[in-house]
Amino acid sequence: MNLRSERVRGWIWQVALLAAVAGLLAWLVGNTLENLAARGIQVGFGFLDQEAGFAISQTPVPYAPGDSYARALVIGLANTLIVSAIGIVAATLLGVVVGVARLAGNRLLAGLATAYVEAVRNVPLLLQLFVWYGILTEWLPPVRQAISLGGVVVMSQRGLRFAWPQAHAGWAVAGIALLVAIVLAFAWRYRAERRRDATGSAPPVLPVIAALLVALPLAAWWLAGAPMAIEYPVLRGFDHRGGIAMSPEFAALAIGLSTYTAGFIAEVVRAGLLSVDRGQVDAAKALGLSPGQRLRLVVMPQALRVIVPPLTNQYLNLTKNSSLAVAIGYPDLVSVANTTMNQTGQAIEAMAIVMAVYLTISLAIAAAMNLFEARTRLVER
Amino acid sequence: MTTPAPASPLPRPDRVSSRSSRPPRAGLPARIRQAFFASRRDTVLTLALLALIATVAPGLLDWLVLDAVWGPQPVAACEAARGQGACWAVVWEKFRVMMFATYPFEEQWRPGLAIAVLIALPVLSAWPRMWNPALPGVWVIGSLLAFWLMGGGFGLAKVPASQWGGLPVTLMLTIYGIGLAFPLALLLALGRRSGLPVLRALSITWIEVVRGVPLITVLFMASVMFALFMPAGFTIDQLLRAQVAIIVFVAAYLAEVIRGGLQAVPKGQYEAARALGLPYWRMMGLVILPQALRVAIPPIVNSFIALFKDTSLVVVIAIFDFAYAVKKSVETDVVWKKYFLEALLFSMLVYWIGCYAMSRYSRWLEQRSAQVR
Numbered sequence: 133m134n135l136r137s138e139r140v141r142g143w144i145w146q147v148a149l150l151a152a153v154a155g156l157l158a159w160l161v162g163n164t165l166e167n168l169a170a171r172g173i174q175v176g177f178g179f180l181d182q183e184a185g186f187a188i189s190q191t192p193v194p195y196a197p198g199d200s201y202a203r204a205l206v207i208g209l210a211n212t213l214i215v216s217a218i219g220i221v222a223a224t225l226l227g228v229v230v231g232v233a234r235l236a237g238n239r240l241l242a243g244l245a246t247a248y249v250e251a252v253r254n255v256p257l258l259l260q261l262f263v264w265y266g267i268l269t270e271w272l273p274p275v276r277q278a279i280s281l282g283g284v285v286v287m288s289q290r291g292l293r294f295a296w297p298q299a300h301a302g303w304a305v306a307g308i309a310l311l312v313a314i315v316l317a318f319a320w321r322y323r324a325e326r327r328r329d330a331t332g333s334a335p336p337v338l339p340v341i342a343a344l345l346v347a348l349p350l351a352a353w354w355l356a357g358a359p360m361a362i363e364y365p366v367l368r369g370f371d372h373r374g375g376i377a378m379s380p381e382f383a384a385l386a387i388g389l390s391t392y393t394a395g396f397i398a399e400v401v402r403a404g405l406l407s408v409d410r411g412q413v414d415a416a417k418a419l420g421l422s423p424g425q426r427l428r429l430v431v432m433p434q435a436l437r438v439i440v441p442p443l444t445n446q447y448l449n450l451t452k453n454s455s456l457a458v459a460i461g462y463p464d465l466v467s468v469a470n471t472t473m474n475q476t477g478q479a480i481e482a483m484a485i486v487m488a489v490y491l492t493i494s495l496a497i498a499a500a501m502n503l504f505e506a507r508t509r510l511v512e513r
Numbered sequence: 514m515t516t517p518a519p520a521s522p523l524p525r526p527d528r529v530s531s532r533s534s535r536p537p538r539a540g541l542p543a544r545i546r547q548a549f550f551a552s553r554r555d556t557v558l559t560l561a562l563l564a565l566i567a568t569v570a571p572g573l574l575d576w577l578v579l580d581a582v583w584g585p586q587p588v589a590a591c592e593a594a595r596g597q598g599a600c601w602a603v604v605w606e607k608f609r610v611m612m613f614a615t616y617p618f619e620e621q622w623r624p625g626l627a628i629a630v631l632i633a634l635p636v637l638s639a640w641p642r643m644w645n646p647a648l649p650g651v652w653v654i655g656s657l658l659a660f661w662l663m664g665g666g667f668g669l670a671k672v673p674a675s676q677w678g679g680l681p682v683t684l685m686l687t688i689y690g691i692g693l694a695f696p697l698a699l700l701l702a703l704g705r706r707s708g709l710p711v712l713r714a715l716s717i718t719w720i721e722v723v724r725g726v727p728l729i730t731v732l733f734m735a736s737v738m739f740a741l742f743m744p745a746g747f748t749i750d751q752l753l754r755a756q757v758a759i760i761v762f763v764a765a766y767l768a769e770v771i772r773g774g775l776q777a778v779p780k781g782q783y784e785a786a787r788a789l790g791l792p793y794w795r796m797m798g799l800v801i802l803p804q805a806l807r808v809a810i811p812p813i814v815n816s817f818i819a820l821f822k823d824t825s826l827v828v829v830i831a832i833f834d835f836a837y838a839v840k841k842s843v844e845t846d847v848v849w850k851k852y853f854l855e856a857l858l859f860s861m862l863v864y865w866i867g868c869y870a871m872s873r874y875s876r877w878l879e880q881r882s883a884q885v886r
Contacts, residue, residue: 138793146711153715160742167741238555239548240562254868255861256822259836263857270853452727458829466729479737487726494725 164480171477179476180205186471188463190379201472208468209489215385215464216451222390223450224443227397234402245398252395258456260392265384265460268292272380275371286365292378293365302356309352310345317341381462385454393450400446404439405431437505444501448494465489588848595851603843603852604859610842611860614678614833620670624681627662630655631684635817639874641881652692659685674750678833680863682752686824686834690759691767691817697760698767703797705772716768723765728826731758736830755827759820767816774809775801807882814875818868825864836860 168175180202187197192210195203233245252260269289273279278288286293297303321337328334353359365375378386408431416430457464466486473482539547550556580598582590584605591600604611612628613621634655637643643651663681665671704716723731735758736751778801786796825836833841839860843853 142709146709149715150711163744164741167745170745237548237551238558240559244562250869251865254818254822254865254872256825256836256864258825258828259857259861259864262840263854263861266853266857270851455727455729456826458729466727466733470733473733473737479741483730483734483738486730487722490727490730491722491725 173477175480177481179472179478179481182476184472184475186475188468189461190382190463201476204468204472205465205485208463208465211462211468212451212454212457212464212466215382215389215457215462216454218386219389219393219450219454220447222386223393223397223446226390226394227446228401230394231398231401232405234398235405249395249398252392253399257388257392257453258459261384261388261456261460264388265380268380268384275367278367278372283364286372286375288372289380290371291380292383293372293374294376294378295362295364296376297359298361298363300357300359300361302353302359305356306349306353310349313344313348316348317344320344379462381457381460384460385457385462389450389453392453393446396446396449397443400439400442401435403442404435407438408434440504441501444497448497451493451497452490591852599855599858600852601855601859603849603855606849607839607842607846607856610679611835611839611856612679613681614838614841615676616678617670617672617676620665620672623662623665623669623672624677624679627659627681628684630659630662631681631688635688656689674752677752679838680835682833683821683824683835686756686759686827687817687821689756690763690820690824691813693756694760694763694767697764698771699802701764701768702771702775705768706775720765720768723762724769728759728762728823729829731762732826732830734758751830752832755830755832759824763816763820766819767813770809770812770816771805773812774805774807777808778804811875811879811882814871814878818871818875821867821871822864835863 165175181200183198184201184204185197186204188195188204188207190211191207192214193203193207195207230245230248233241234249236242236245268291272287272289275288275290278286280286284295317340320340324335324337363374365372365377412430412434413426416426421429454464455466458467458470461467469482469486473479476482549559575597576599580594582594582598582600582602584602586602586605588602588606591602594600609618609621613624616624634652637651638648659681661667661669663672663677663685664674701716701720704712705720707713707716732755735754739754740748782800782804783796786800791799824834827834828837828840831837839856840853843849843856849856
């Protein structure tokens with residue numbers, strides 16, 4: 133054994149490091165077990181079956197304080213996913229619009245877009261959430277003087293309420309039809325690409341997909357009895373009833389998350405569009421492609437390769453930032469876990485669950501992104 | 514915390530060439546026409562946007578400036594202007610609480626001076642002429658001064674860290690969060706790229722686990738679980754725990770930034786250093802890191818911006834940083850409570866100035882390094 137050899141020294145270092153890490157972990161675990169024993173806290177996930185005993189203000193899945201901690205945590209997770217999903221969609225739409233606007237030839241539009249990005253990105257999200265929450269709870273009128281936009285949207289300190297179609301089997305049928313249409317659309321696109329690769333002439337894709345996505349759900353809805361009834365929010369007792377309700381906490385979090393992240397997405401989109409060589413557009417023009425075709429066939433595919441990785445990062449950030457819900461009282465996963473932790477003293481287990489959930493979400497999204505990247509990677513000569 | 518995009522060290526040749534081939538500048542009227550009325554669609558758009566601005570701006574200007582209550586005025590003045598103008602008097606009324614929170618009132622000149630020191634240190638370091646071996650010495654002296662001012666001793670009355678609050682706390686969490694995370698991040702980045710499997714696995718685990726969870730969970734861990742991990746009877750201050758949590762968190766993000774810089778160093782540099790017979794640490798210290806860190810400086814500044822904003826999350830473990838001090842200063846006062854929005858807007862302005870200045874600086878650095886090449 134030669135101690136001067138880099139390989140041998142490398143292994144000695146690594147064994148020492150591993151021993152140090154293992155020693156540290158053992159010390160921490162030993163301390164923790166001792167502390168837990170001293171406080172009379174039982175280690176393990178048995179507490180999940182106990183009665184939670186606290187109410188949750190927004191429950192997408194039926195829940196009562198008599199239910200278990202496990203169920204409460206599931207509600208929290210559902211709330212996290214709901215606000216993240218809505219935030220991601222809204223932030224993407226707003227972000228793309230602002231990002232494209234920043235590159236517009238019109239200096240006024242570009243200037244406004246830049247002002248938006250610089251204003252939103254340079255202020256802590258937490259403060260923005262406080263402001264949105266404050267405006268929604270303090271500045272909106274009390275229930276009796278609620279602001280009503282033609283009865284369709286009602287805004288008061290109790291939150292927002294939207295008119296919504298009355299529950300009817302027809303809507304469910306239409307929803308299923310939409311799913312079927314999406315599957316068919318993918319199948320059609322796949323077939324069209326195969327045809328194009330084989331023969332060189334592609335059947336129309338966009339018109340067919342658009343027709344599928346509109347016609348199929350519409351037909352299903354009509355066949356199922358064409359339900360038209362809309363439920364409007366009405367003041368009854370101390371609050372409005374009917375329609376879809378949105379708590380001020382949820383509204384503040386959704387608005388705050390999406391406007392904040394949109395600022396970052398705008399920069400991602402802008403960088404992506406700028407990354408496409410101007411010669412590509414000139415070449416596409418020389419080939420006689422229309423502006424729409426240029427964007428769709430030449431610019432976008434190249435820009436997307438640059439856009440998607442940082443965009444995924446922004447989606448992950450938004451999902452992680454939704455944990456700021458705890459500061460304004462929206463019952464997301466972290467907030468429910470925090471209550472659980474305070475009530476049961478099972479801090480380690482509760483935090484482990486939260487971290488495991490976020491890690492799973494992060495790894496899943498990262499894996500999906502790697503798949504996308506593999507698919508869109510340039511095939512180089 | 515946002516992840517900075519990977520650094521791209523080289524200027525894009527196509528944009529440089531397109532800039533140089535731009536036609537000579539036209540006169541002002543032509544430029545205005547080009548900027549705002551280039552086509553019929555642009556004209557319509559410009560007019561529509563101007564109309565929108567004309568409807569929103571006057572009301573906003575009235576509320577923010579013209580009809581607002583400025584200066585140290587009693588709350589009655591704000592009551593009178595309520596609905597028409599902002600109540601900036603709340604900032605005068607609560608200024609000391611916002612800036613210094615629970616710090617003893619008679620001693621507040623000390624955190625005031627500490628703020629000056631804590632701002633002067635990064636501002637000085639931002640100046641490329643200061644990038645010399647004396648800089649770490651300046652930091653040590655400045656930091657000792659700041660901590661002496663805040664904590665006392667040696668002639669000053671002692672103030673325990675549990676009473677610190679306001680802007681100095683935010684600045685400390687940010688500056689020492691990045692500063693102390695940096696050496697750790699350097700090791701993690703090198704570990705992740707090293708050929709030693711155990712080292713690499715440990716580095717990857719740290720980086721990916723931390724980047725996969727929200728900062729809030731790390732802060733909760735520091736706040737709630739730290740006591741469980743330590744031997745019975747061992748306690749450290751809440752503020753220090755938050756600082757440790759931030760360092761652990763930021764190190765993972767910073768490691769990825771540094772790794773981006775390392776990846777930008779051409780392979781030939783490694784090979785040349787190896788061929789010269791340099792051992793690992795001298796190769797890194799003399800050849801690789803100087804090049805890698807130069808590329809990584811702008812994204813490091815971006816991490817600094819992100820952390821400056823993210824320190825506000827210590828609110829959830831009830832540390833009186835600047836954001837929490839501002840929020841509590843109005844929330845706990847029944848008389849001024851109504852003017853929470855003005856107070857929050859003021860704190861937003863403070864954060865905005867800091868972040869905007871840093872982002873301009875980061876862009877300036879990028880352009881500067883592009884020119885040097």
